[in-house]
Every structure is written in C-alpha cells, then in structure tokens.
Amino acid sequence: MMFEFPQIARHVRQWRAERKRIATESIFYKLPIALQKDIGWPAASDQPLTGKARNAIHTRPTPG
Numbered sequence: 001m002m003f004e005f006p007q008i009a010r011h012v013r014q015w016r017a018e019r020k021r022i023a024t025e026s027i028f029y030k031l032p033i034a035l036q037k038d039i040g041w042p043a044a045s046d047q048p049l050t051g052k053a054r055n056a057i058h059t060r061p062t063p064g
Contacts, residue, residue, distance in 0.1 A: 028041045
C-alpha cells in the first residue's frame with residue numbers, strides 16, 4: 001500500500017490548525033470574565049461542548 005503525500009499533508013495541516021485553535025481558546029478562557037464579555041468571548045456558537053452534547057457529535061449512529 002502506498003501513502004500519498006498530499007493526503008498525509010492535509011491531515012497534518014488539520015491537526016496543526018486544531019492544536020492552534022485549542023491553544024487560542026485556552027488563552028481566551030484564562031482571561032477574566034469581565035474581559036471575556038467585553039471582547040464578546042465566547043459567542044453562543046463558540047461555547048465548548050461538554051458531556052452528552054460532545055459525545056453525541058463523536059458517536060456514530062447505529063444501524064437500525
């Protein structure tokens with residue numbers, strides 16, 4: 001089996017972008033709440049998912 005470089009490079013770019021996004025979010029979440037509100041962080045669509053909501057996204061539907 002031969003791996004194609006463009007496919008591997010795409011996965012590396014996605015992984016780096018995700019790591020950068022997580023690092024940026026971490027910085028914003030460490031700011032005081034008042035400052036977060038002033039800059040509009042987090043927007044309603046940017047709220048981190050927890051518990052069942054996160055699990056629902058990462059689970060595959062069962063055939064039925």
